[in-house]
Amino acid sequence: MANESSNGKHQSSSKPPPTPSPLRNSKFFQTSERISHCRLQSNMRILVTGGAGFIGSHLVDRLMGNDKNEVIVADNYFTGSKDNLRKWIGHPRFELIRHDVTEPLLVEVDQIYHLACPASPIFYKYNPVKTIKTNVIGTLNMLGLAKRVGARILLTSTSEVYGDPLVHPQDESYWGNVNPIGVRSCYDEGKRVAETLMFDYHRQHGIEIRIARIFNTYGPRMNIDDGRVVSNFIAQALRYYPLLPSAFNGTAIVDASASALHPCSGEPLTVQAPGTQTRSFCYVSDMVDGLIRLMEGEHTGPINIGNPGEFTMQELAETVKELIDHEVTIVSVENTPDDPRQRKPDITKAKELLGWEPKIKLRDGLPLMEEDFRQRLGIPKK
Numbered sequence: 189m190a191n192e193s194s195n196g197k198h199q200s201s202s203k204p205p206p207t208p209s210p211l212r213n214s215k216f217f218q219t220s221e222r223i224s225h226c227r228l229q230s231n232m233r234i235l236v237t238g239g240a241g242f243i244g245s246h247l248v249d250r251l252m253g254n255d256k257n258e259v260i261v262a263d264n265y266f267t268g269s270k271d272n273l274r275k276w277i278g279h280p281r282f283e284l285i286r287h288d289v290t291e292p293l294l295v296e297v298d299q300i301y302h303l304a305c306p307a308s309p310i311f312y313k314y315n316p317v318k319t320i321k322t323n324v325i326g327t328l329n330m331l332g333l334a335k336r337v338g339a340r341i342l343l344t345s346t347s348e349v350y351g352d353p354l355v356h357p358q359d360e361s362y363w364g365n366v367n368p369i370g371v372r373s374c375y376d377e378g379k380r381v382a383e384t385l386m387f388d389y390h391r392q393h394g395i396e397i398r399i400a401r402i403f404n405t406y407g408p409r410m411n412i413d414d415g416r417v418v419s420n421f422i423a424q425a426l427r428y429y430p431l432l433p434s435a436f437n438g439t440a441i442v443d444a445s446a447s448a449l450h451p452c453s454g455e456p457l458t459v460q461a462p463g464t465q466t467r468s469f470c471y472v473s474d475m476v477d478g479l480i481r482l483m484e485g486e487h488t489g490p491i492n493i494g495n496p497g498e499f500t501m502q503e504l505a506e507t508v509k510e511l512i513d514h515e516v517t518i519v520s521v522e523n524t525p526d527d528p529r530q531r532k533p534d535i536t537k538a539k540e541l542l543g544w545e546p547k548i549k550l551r552d553g554l555p556l557m558e559e560d561f562r563q564r565l566g567i568p569k570k
């Protein structure tokens with residue numbers, strides 16, 4: 189069957205894969221009567237790459253909540269931390285391996301959630317060659333593992349595959365508008381190649397794949413100095429203490445180095461120009477729910493998982509200011525190249541195929557994150 193894509197071209201939907209010869213041991217390739225039985229009864233050994241990171245550690249919490257699951261995390265701790273998993277260290281159903289996915293990994297597992305990849309622009313741009321190796325070689329290695337042991341593998345792709353989208357909101361048939369040679373390309377194009385590899389292994393080797401296109405996700409445990417917008421604004425609002433109130437006046441347009449010039453004035457919220465660019469923010473518990481539904485369901489994807497509530501960065505700053513500290517100032521600072529101007533997921537597919545939609549609104553999620561940041565920064569509520 190062919191679908192009409194929003195690029196005006198025909199896009200073939202996935203055909204049934206060829207005979208799954210390498211999958212002889214897989215719990216997913218037993219007779220249909222036994223499949224439901226196995227899923228209900230069998231223990232699952234699940235690998236989470238990047239499980240020490242923000243989304244990964246929340247996913248691990250949810251998976252560990254099922255006592256039929258054994259969870260193995262492989263992480264090189266580039267942007268993740270053992271601290272995110274400390275409650276599971278020493279648990280008999282949990283194992284943590286320091287491992288870089290650009291190297292092969294030999295474990296026996298039934299499912300692979302493949303998250304390993306720096307996600308914040310400041311981190312993925314820090315060593316772009318390593319980012320692209322992680323996306324390409326790392327995904328190849330995990331697909332090789334899935335093929336050898338007959339595991340089902342889920343890739344956490346990204347809304348960045350749509351680049352600076354010319355179609356709004358974005359549905360999965362849109363092929364995107366991505367700069368192949370820009371400073372974001374190591375991530376955007378890296379994820380696009382990772383998706384290609386997933387489908388080639390599926391078509392060529394019969395691997396059971398799932399692809400989630402994740403839209404901006406936020407919540408507790410994000411790195412405080414992660415660089416992404418929600419964590420930046422919350423940390424800035426909490427660190428703000430107006431010793432020099434005359435330096436700023438409400439929404440001021442000042443130089444990016446303002447907080448360095450006035451260190452005693454704390455940190456204003458830094459809206460990168462123009463501030464009219466939009467994002468749609470999904471709370472992490474909704475995201476984890478969507479990822480598990482995708483893994484457990486029957487559809488390969490790609491499926492958008494995100495919250496369609498769309499905000500400009502200026503609106504986000506105003507909301508954080510209103511919720512955390514009315515006195516905080518908002519400044520406009522220079523942006524980075526190729527910043528997408530608009531982004532909002534069309535989640536029709538997730539609703540219809542997974543029965544999933546987000547539950548937590550931005551205004552309800554931000555205070556949960558604020559509480560976590562207050563604890564970690566040691567800043568009590570006024």
Ligand SMILES: NC(=O)c1ccc[n+]([C@@H]2O[C@H](COP(=O)([O-])OP(=O)(O)OC[C@H]3O[C@@H](n4cnc5c(N)ncnc54)[C@H](O)[C@@H]3O)[C@@H](O)[C@H]2O)c1
Binds near residue numbers: 238241266305
């Ligand atoms: N958070 C979002 O808004 C968002 C949006 C779209 C896609 N995603 C994807 O979801 C996944 C998780 O994102 P996150 O926000 O939790 O980011 P994160 O940076 O908190 O987590 C990434 C984890 O991967 C690990 N890692 C990085 N390179 C590795 C390597 N070579 N080998 C082993 N481990 C490695 C890091 O140490 C970290 O623990 C990523 O694949 C990201 O691309 C996230």
Ligand SMILES: O=C(O)[C@H]1O[C@H](OP(=O)(O)OP(=O)(O)OC[C@H]2O[C@@H](n3ccc(=O)[nH]c3=O)[C@H](O)[C@@H]2O)[C@H](O)[C@@H](O)[C@@H]1O
Binds near residue numbers: 402405461467
């Ligand atoms: O959801 C996604 O698919 C992707 O979102 C992010 O990319 P981006 O949306 O650029 O994330 P942020 O760095 O949080 O930036 C969002 C917007 O906020 C702005 N911003 C960022 C930081 C800041 O202090 N102020 C600010 O206004 C940026 O200019 C941008 O327009 C990351 O690349 C990935 O985590 C993820 O794959």
